[in-house]
Amino acid sequence: MQDAILATYLIETQHPLEKAAQVMAGEQSAGTFVRVPGETPELLEKHGAKILEITPLEAVSAPSLPGAKPPRQSHSSQWQRARVVIAYPFDNVGLSLATLITTLSGNLYELGPFSGLKLLDVEIPAVFQSRYPGPKFGVAGTRQMAGVFDRPMIGTIVKPSVGLSPDQTAELVRTLCEAGLDFIKDDELQTNSPHSPLEARVKAVMAVINDHHVKTGKKVMYAFNITADLDDMRRHHDIVLAHGGTCIMVNMLAVGPVALRAISQHTQLPIHGHRAGWGALSRHPLLGMEYVAFQKLMRLAGADHLHVNGLRNKFCESDESVIASARACLSPLFQAQDVAMPVFSSGQSTLQVADTYRALNSVDLLYLAGGGIMAHPLGPAAGVASLRQAWDAALQGIDLHEYARDHVELRQSLEMFAAL
Amino acid sequence: MQDAILATYLIETQHPLEKAAQVMAGEQSAGTFVRVPGETPELLEKHGAKILEITPLEAVSAPSLPGAKPPRQSHSSQWQRARVVIAYPFDNVGLSLATLITTLSGNLYELGPFSGLKLLDVEIPAVFQSRYPGPKFGVAGTRQMAGVFDRPMIGTIVKPSVGLSPDQTAELVRTLCEAGLDFIKDDELQTNSPHSPLEARVKAVMAVINDHHVKTGKKVMYAFNITADLDDMRRHHDIVLAHGGTCIMVNMLAVGPVALRAISQHTQLPIHGHRAGWGALSRHPLLGMEYVAFQKLMRLAGADHLHVNGLRNKFCESDESVIASARACLSPLFQAQDVAMPVFSSGQSTLQVADTYRALNSVDLLYLAGGGIMAHPLGPAAGVASLRQAWDAALQGIDLHEYARDHVELRQSLEMFAAL
Numbered sequence: 001m002q003d004a005i006l007a008t009y010l011i012e013t014q015h016p017l018e019k020a021a022q023v024m025a026g027e028q029s030a031g032t033f034v035r036v037p038g039e040t041p042e043l044l045e046k047h048g049a050k051i052l053e054i055t056p057l058e059a060v061s062a063p064s065l066p067g068a069k070p071p072r073q074s075h076s077s078q079w080q081r082a083r084v085v086i087a088y089p090f091d092n093v094g095l096s097l098a099t100l101i102t103t104l105s106g107n108l109y110e111l112g113p114f115s116g117l118k119l120l121d122v123e124i125p126a127v128f129q130s131r132y133p134g135p136k137f138g139v140a141g142t143r144q145m146a147g148v149f150d151r152p153m154i155g156t157i158v159k160p161s162v163g164l165s166p167d168q169t170a171e172l173v174r175t176l177c178e179a180g181l182d183f184i185k186d187d188e189l190q191t192n193s194p195h196s197p198l199e200a201r202v203k204a205v206m207a208v209i210n211d212h213h214v215k216t217g218k219k220v221m222y223a224f225n226i227t228a229d230l231d232d233m234r235r236h237h238d239i240v241l242a243h244g245g246t247c248i249m250v251n252m253l254a255v256g257p258v259a260l261r262a263i264s265q266h267t268q269l270p271i272h273g274h275r276a277g278w279g280a281l282s283r284h285p286l287l288g289m290e291y292v293a294f295q296k297l298m299r300l301a302g303a304d305h306l307h308v309n310g311l312r313n314k315f316c317e318s319d320e321s322v323i324a325s326a327r328a329c330l331s332p333l334f335q336a337q338d339v340a341m342p343v344f345s346s347g348q349s350t351l352q353v354a355d356t357y358r359a360l361n362s363v364d365l366l367y368l369a370g371g372g373i374m375a376h377p378l379g380p381a382a383g384v385a386s387l388r389q390a391w392d393a394a395l396q397g398i399d400l401h402e403y404a405r406d407h408v409e410l411r412q413s414l415e416m417f418a419a420l
Numbered sequence: 421m422q423d424a425i426l427a428t429y430l431i432e433t434q435h436p437l438e439k440a441a442q443v444m445a446g447e448q449s450a451g452t453f454v455r456v457p458g459e460t461p462e463l464l465e466k467h468g469a470k471i472l473e474i475t476p477l478e479a480v481s482a483p484s485l486p487g488a489k490p491p492r493q494s495h496s497s498q499w500q501r502a503r504v505v506i507a508y509p510f511d512n513v514g515l516s517l518a519t520l521i522t523t524l525s526g527n528l529y530e531l532g533p534f535s536g537l538k539l540l541d542v543e544i545p546a547v548f549q550s551r552y553p554g555p556k557f558g559v560a561g562t563r564q565m566a567g568v569f570d571r572p573m574i575g576t577i578v579k580p581s582v583g584l585s586p587d588q589t590a591e592l593v594r595t596l597c598e599a600g601l602d603f604i605k606d607d608e609l610q611t612n613s614p615h616s617p618l619e620a621r622v623k624a625v626m627a628v629i630n631d632h633h634v635k636t637g638k639k640v641m642y643a644f645n646i647t648a649d650l651d652d653m654r655r656h657h658d659i660v661l662a663h664g665g666t667c668i669m670v671n672m673l674a675v676g677p678v679a680l681r682a683i684s685q686h687t688q689l690p691i692h693g694h695r696a697g698w699g700a701l702s703r704h705p706l707l708g709m710e711y712v713a714f715q716k717l718m719r720l721a722g723a724d725h726l727h728v729n730g731l732r733n734k735f736c737e738s739d740e741s742v743i744a745s746a747r748a749c750l751s752p753l754f755q756a757q758d759v760a761m762p763v764f765s766s767g768q769s770t771l772q773v774a775d776t777y778r779a780l781n782s783v784d785l786l787y788l789a790g791g792g793i794m795a796h797p798l799g800p801a802a803g804v805a806s807l808r809q810a811w812d813a814a815l816q817g818i819d820l821h822e823y824a825r826d827h828v829e830l831r832q833s834l835e836m837f838a839a840l
Contacts, residue, residue, distance in 0.1 A: 099647060193511060229517065258675040261650070
């Protein structure tokens with residue numbers, strides 16, 4: 001018998017915890033509180049999900065989500081939180097990512113007894129690897145294609161996010177290549193629009209990147225956002241490949257897990273996984289899922305790079321959550337090479353480098369910065385140099401301001417941010 | 421110039437409403453609070469999203485979601501809610517469902533100024549119809565294939581949801597066909613598992629349905645859950661079609677919009693769209709999106725039937741929300757025939773029929789019941805008859821209990837529920 005799929009949830013309920021967990025297990029497998037014909041003890045034994053652990057946590061005095069139904073004879077004004085581990089029989093699911101997702105997070109969020117329910121983590125049995133080997137390129141393959149080793153890859157995003165023509169984009173890319181960037185990406189909003197058709201953008205941008213490659217030996221990695229209908233995504237991929245491009249980008253939630261998987265079967269290039277829309281699934285502490293779980297599903301689908309936000313970001317996510325996400329991306333799913341490259345983005349600059357390295361203890365990451373590069377007083381090349389210097393300092397355990405004394409680009413970067 | 425895409429949001433913020441709306445518009449198009457090089461007035465005019473309306477609503481004394489960042493000099497302890505309408509230029513998006521979704525609901529949910537943000541509705545310009553014609557079958561095509569007109573289609577779900585073998589499923593289907601059901605579906609958890617491979621299930625079930633068809637002239641519609649990786653879904657569809665099946669089912673959120681779209685291009689059968697996982701996007705009143713918006717995106721992707729929960733359901737959704745969803749499914753997107761069939765499910769019985777009809781004023785729906793059919797004291801056929809009688813009563817405007825006087829199946833159904 002195959003190993004079960006183990007899912008860990010955070011729940012909040014007024015019902016007895018054991019009963020509440022049984023409702024979850026029943027809804028997502030065979031068996032509910034109401035026995036139906038055909039639901040034999042043998043069937044329940046083989047196909048019923050099992051509750052492995054219930055760990056009571058704090059109680060709260062108000063429900064986190066509206067609409068929950070109290071027990072019939074409850075007069076309690078407390079809502080109990082708990083961590084619950086449920087084992088789903090592999091035989092219910094089979095080797096299907098979409099069925100796995102349905103089982104882990106189907107009707108659960110709507111179940112009457114719960115004023116809060118969040119998927120925290122999932123343990124996926126090794127048998128899935130035979131069909132879903134994970135990222136095709138991952139960290140090692142990305143480094144190989146970008147020619148960047150032993151340090152973080154420094155990148156940026158084309159801005160304005162929409163509105164530039166292919167030629168204007170290529171012009172900006174020339175500046176960014178010359179500035180020494182390792183990685184450039186389209187914005188998540190820029191896909192294949194009338195004002196910047198993907199094919200024209202690829203041609204214009206790759207002419208610049210290939211030219212820079214011939215001149216300098218450095219092949220800058222550009223993540224072209226191929227997000228579209230599936231046939232178009234495949235065609236977009238082929239266009240990128242044909243012009244010597246080395247990365248494709250997919251808005252994972254906008255296309256969905258099965259389309260991402262289809263692209264991963266087709267691709268000869270690393271997939272840069274953007275998580276636009278993720279906030280809807282994660283913003284509430286008692287609803288949706290943790291990125292720790294989500295990133296496993298996306299790696300199963302084939303994502304090589306995974307956005308994790310960044311420390312002290314412009315969004316609402318805590319630093320703890322960002323670091324937990326990045327660590328999870330760098331933890332093997334089935335084997336060492338199936339790790340994905342975490343992408344730090346959103347208001348990142350020289351200021352967050354030391355803390356990022358301290359928390360992650362790894363240089364296997366993409367570090368994307370915008371303003372700190374383009375607005376550096378000595379120009380974009382100095383902006384990139386300042387970021388490289390900040391990472392050098394962090395790696396050598398030298399204080400940022402001390403290191404800045406004899407590194408002018410870093411010094412001017414810190415002065416610029418101090419003046420803001 | 422093409423018409424813009426109009427999106428309506430509910431927001432909650434401590435920032436001035438005009439500024440908060442500008443942050444949304446800027447994040448999701450060209451232009452942010454910080455001007456970047458290349459962001460010319462011409463580019464902003466052409467590509468910047470426009471704020472069309474801001475309607476202040478109530479203020480609340482606590483933030484609905486954690487993590488929001490207050491304005492620098494705010495001492496307010498109020499969080500203001502508002503309805504905001506934003507117009508996204510078509511030229512930013514192009515004819516791509518995935519890019520449309522990214523634009524409508526990308527990074528918005530994570531933006532610092534907001535302690536709540538929900539997509540309420542979207543107006544999709546007519547140009548999308550040229551590429552995304554909507555449901556292939558919709559209400560009219562489904563009725564044609566099922567041979568059911570001028571009344572709701574009565575259906576049920578195979579239970580236990582997982583664990584039955586193909587032969588056991590077929591045996592149950594025989595009982596359900598003989599009971600007079602119009603429609604039967606797989607559970608969302610039952611796809612192509614080791615204990616019930618899809619092909620074996622299709623063969624066993626369709627043998628029964630085809631046999632019943634030959635004997636009675638009635639072709640019961642069975643929604644086979646083809647949810648899987650894309651190649652498998654296409655193959656599953658072909659198997660269903662080859663054996664005379666008339667419906668396929670897809671877990672829309674588990675596969676994602678682009679895979680749903682790919683199946684809709686391939687299918688020769690109506691797509692029964694299951695929304696497992698929807699609770700994560702909808703359960704919080706200030707996060708995610710309303711089904712009114714979601715169902716439009718799923719119809720664009722090709723869904724013919726759309727689950728809407730049911731009145732007085734076992735889940736957490738209000739009746740108002742259920743009816744708003746169903747009405748939205750029955751409202752044209754671009755033209756009269758692109759309506760989808762709303763699927764009422766979850767604890768539905770003879771008891772909710774009158775209120776459902778009163779609220780919806782339509783019989784264009786699938787009405788799924790479980791216990792009320794299988795547990796009817798006179799057997800499943802009487803269970804189906806009782807539901808038909810409840811709908812007859814509702815259509816004729818006759819009180820349920822009055823109608824039950826000379827309709828024994830309905831009377832026994834009401835007695836059974838009264839005794840629970």
